[in-house]
Amino acid sequence: MTVDETIKQAVPPSRPSSSPSLVLVAPPLVLVAPRGLIGRARAAMDVVYREMVKFGTVGGLAYLVDLYVYNLLRSGVWPITDAPLEGKPLLAKVVSVSAATVVAWLGNRYWTFRHRRRATAKAEFVLFVVMNAGGLLIALGCLWFSHYVLDQTSVLADNISGNVIGLGLGTLFRFWAYRQFVFTELRHPTPAAG
Numbered sequence: 001m002t003v004d005e006t007i008k009q010a011v012p013p014s015r016p017s018s019s020p021s022l023v024l025v026a027p028p029l030v031l032v033a034p035r036g037l038i039g040r041a042r043a044a045m046d047v048v049y050r051e052m053v054k055f056g057t058v059g060g061l062a063y064l065v066d067l068y069v070y071n072l073l074r075s076g077v078w079p080i081t082d083a084p085l086e087g088k089p090l091l092a093k094v095v096s097v098s099a100a101t102v103v104a105w106l107g108n109r110y111w112t113f114r115h116r117r118r119a120t121a122k123a124e125f126v127l128f129v130v131m132n133a134g135g136l137l138i139a140l141g142c143l144w145f146s147h148y149v150l151d152q153t154s155v156l157a158d159n160i161s162g163n164v165i166g167l168g169l170g171t172l173f174r175f176w177a178y179r180q181f182v183f184t185e186l187r188h189p190t191p192a193a194g
Contacts (some may be wrong), residue, residue, distance in 0.1 A: 001176065008071075011063065013040050018028065018077055018100060021058065025176065029062050032164075034191070045188035049153075051112055051113065051179070052175070054111055055108065055111035055112050056108075057112075057176055058103075058104055058107030058108055058111065059110055059171060061103060061104075061107060062100040062101075062103045062104035062107070063163075065094045065096075065099055065100045065103050066097055066099070066100035066163065066167070067096075067159075067163055068096075069095060069096035069100070070092050070093060070095075070096035070100045070159075070162070070163065071159070073085040073091075073095055073096065074089055074092045074155060074158065075155050089143060089147055089158050089162070090140060090143065090147075093136075093139060093140060093162050094136065094140075097135075097136045097139065101128070101129060101132045104109045104132070105125055105128045106129075108128075108178060108183065109121070109124065109128075109183075111159075113178065113179075113182075116179075116183035116184060116185060117183055117185065118182075118183070118184070118185050119185065124182060124183070125179055126180045128178070128182050129179040131173075131174055131178060131181060131182055132174065133171030133174050133179060134170075134173055134174075135171070135174045137172030138166055138170040138173060139163075139166030139167055139169075139170045140162070140166070141166065142161045142162060142165045142169070143158060143162035143166055144160070146158070146160075146162075147161070147185075148159030158159035
């Protein structure tokens with residue numbers, strides 16, 4: 001097929017006009033794999049960087065859910081002014097992390113790692129929950145140590161130990177665990193028919 005025939009097929013006939021029209025046709029997009037060790041390393045780092053940015057965004061949203069639910073249960077904030085778990089910081093943390101886990105799984109499955117997600121959502125969710133349990137244990141360990149060993153029992157101290165230090169360490173663990181164990185099935189886009 002010649003270039004003229006391709007243009008005729010791509011551009012529908014229009015009404016005759018007194019002024020000539022210019023039609024630009026872009027060449028087909030061809031993706032070329034990076035050559036050499038350095039090119040492959042750069043491409044891999046680019047993927048990891050993009051995943052880290054998306055992971056951070058989803059994590060930020062999940063963090064807000066975690067922080068809000070924890071403080072809702074621990075000290076009472078809008079819309080519940082009574083603190084249902086005021087004297088139970090560890091249980092409040094378990095509940096808040098559970099709510100944040102669902103938010104994080106949805107964001108990571110359908111956005112951050114959408115090209116690596118498993119075919120079966122149920123199996124992936126179970127693995128995701130298991131890896132989040134590891135992150136939760138890290139946060140609970142920090143909260144337990146601060147609250148019961150160091151006797152720092154204020155709401156501020158509990159937030160720093162559980163929602164800053166514990167969450168930070170748990171986040172590092174989760175990013176590694178998600179890439180290694182949960183979102184492991186690489187999906188390549190199928191070429192467009194045509």
